[in-house]
Amino acid sequence: MYYGLEPSIVRYVIRRVRKEKNLRQEDLSDNKMSYGTISNIERGVNNVDESIVLRYLAKLMLTQKKLKALVTEEQERIESLAFQLEYIESMFDHGKPKEAEKLLKQLSLERYHPLAPYFTYLEGRNLQAKKQFKKAKKQYEFAIRLHNQYKLFYRGNIVSICYNELSICSYTQNEIEKALDYVEKGLAACDENREGKEIKYPLMSNKILYLLNMYQYDAAKQILDELWTFIPQIRNIFTILNIYKFRAIILRKMKMYTEAIDVCREGIDIARRNQVQNRYLDLINVLGSIYLLQAQLEKAMQCFDMVANYDRDQHFPRNLIDALTYLAIIHSHKKCWKDAEQSIEQALDIAKGNSHYRLSKVLIVRGDILSAQNKFKEAIPFYQESEQIAEKNGFKRRQCTALLQLATCFGNMGLDSECSKCMVKLLNLKKELKLYSEDDIYAIDA
Template sequence: MVYGLDPSIVRYVMRKVRKESGYRQEDIADATMSYGTISNIERGVGNVDEKTVLKYLAKLGLNEATLKNIVKKELERMEELTFELQLIELMLDNNKLGTHAEQMLKTIGIERYHPLAPFYTYLEGRCFQAKKAYDKAEKHYKFAIRLHNQYKLLSKDNIVSICYNELSICCYVQNKIDKALHYVEKGLAEYVEHEGSEDRRDIKAPMLNNKALYLLNLSQYEAAKQIIDDMWAKRFEIRSSYYTLLNIYKYRAMLLRKMQKYAEAIEICKEGIHLGFRNNIQNRYLDIMNILGSIYLLQKQLDKAEHYFQMVLNHDYEGNHPRSRTDALTYLAIIYAHEKDWAKAEGHIQRALDVARSNYRNRLSKVLIVAGNIYAEQQNFTLAIPCYQEAEQLSLKDGLKKRQYTALLQLAKCFDSMEAENEWKVTIKKVMNLQQELNLQSEEEVYAI
């Protein structure tokens, strides 16, 4: 470390001074210092000793006093710039994008070798992600990681882990669950604990949260349970946000529901709903409210279940939370189908389909299966079959093989009831192939009572 200064700042200053002087690296190279050595010094690679670094500083006209003075000024600029970038991140975190965050970023032009370049590039990715331009977002996150590694920046904010986490989220919303899990595991592997309040935010807890979510989606329940059990024990130590804490409540309730520990799951749901309501985190407490309703549904306490699903719709009267709204409408359709109230069942499942098609494609295949069930139960196979077929194709495209199996099994039942032998044979062959491939019997979802 030269003169006790941060090496990443010193490297930035050297490169900046050289460029402002109009020199390329090869212009400064001579018999005493090769172009390769200069490149290694500026990139922080290779085994370049401090004596050689000091020699290069002298070539740039920098001595200890001038270097420290420049570093001091750059650190002051960086402190101001960091604050500006953090404000932009807060805008993105609060979904207040518009054109403001992008415009603010564009007014801050920084060099790609600047110590804050990875953070800046990550924010560019966030802007694209907010617009659902996932390919461009992923490109920027990967570039931010590459910049951090290329210039050997000594970041204390775990920007590499943050970028990997965002890459995992981009994959998840596109139903690329295996890739999402891959990226979040890379983020956890890159994570470095820092003492005190060095971190811009606690990213480890959200990453573990996301890993549990992806494992649940992949039906790897034991692995997900291990993560959630550990996080539950430490839930009051989580510094990141109430969003992360409420996700722990949500996933724990889901796991307890699967284990049929309904009483414990109900208490967790109620506690999570109160926590979310007090902190005005509507999308989280509505999700947990749906889970609570589903627990009552599984216990065939239909009045209680209907009450909570209807409450979700009442709380989301403006339709700002399509995921929760889709789930509530779907569960209500299941209840009304069980009660043979076909008009209500069809009305609610159609509303669920409309929301899922417009706003939340991730839920669409499940909604289509429930729709197919409603029509099949009424022997209306003309409407049921297209629902199952579309659900099967969507599940195949999204890699949701258990859901594909469910759709195919229901489709086979339709063809059997219709005595459409050829179609039944083709479908049942697909069912058997999937059953053999996955060694499964049924999907862990609620489609009917």
């Protein structure tokens, strides 16, 4: 119908030519070609008879030769623009959002431009980098609508890419079920016959993450087993290292510690060789947590000390918070109170400006250190603050842990009324959400 030319570019050229002639779609309609039919031609909707399309092209004085020339010229511009947009995306990927934003603001595209969904997606990335997650989600959703409305397939699998980012925004906002729903939509939309089909792997990896956060280990393991077989095909090193981390975590949950350690060590080696520092430290922390569960305290301490010493400048605060928290737990177990308090206070200082989720755990561990010394009155404010943060942010299992520790403190102080209030709130919370105990490490089994 379009002489073998890329349909989305042809439609863009047709619409642009019409607008350059200052013609509305209604101006070109007649008794054989309605306004609706013209709209369908320009948007690529429905199957319009070829004779009608040729009639429309004739009205715009677009001969086959002229159309081919315009499309060829436009395709060169589009390819140049795509190269520029890929450069901007690479800046976002490598932590240069300010530079990327500056270049992005220099561009402007019509909403029916073949690269409009890609451009809009990058606007979402810009907002996401600023942690304006609600606004970012609107841009990703708009990019999907543009793709669907104008049938813009020039940038392959942009819909799945947008759904992946939507899931990340939702996860960051602790909307785990929404994140999981977006991932499912992204996987359903993924076309493995088009460019960008590798988005399937980050989507699957993120699905595992969300399922682990929902404590659905069996479902997570099932997807992980499938994804593990794809590793030789995966080019994204971050996705590969996430797979290693998730596999180690699931093996740890299954108490298959030897296998978990082997996976961790292999992942650590891959991260080191590829100089992916945050995943390198992440996997060392996971390895340390496995040793912790085995009560191999010296090996565990070695891992956490490595992370703490590696990142003294706090380039990777979340890894540092985890390492310092684990160190505080070990020192507390050994009754080295000064070292425990020093580690947890450092973790507390860092967590206050970085992560509500980690802060809520650090506060509990701070309270535990005081409780272990029978300083119950001093411990209570830390548990209370953790419970408030957890409740405000929807960290239900974390809230249960804080309430249990708080109730224990009140009980030890003989404050039965306060203890009872905490227990009632705890039981109601567990009943409402059908929750069990939080699956996290706060102490070492004797």
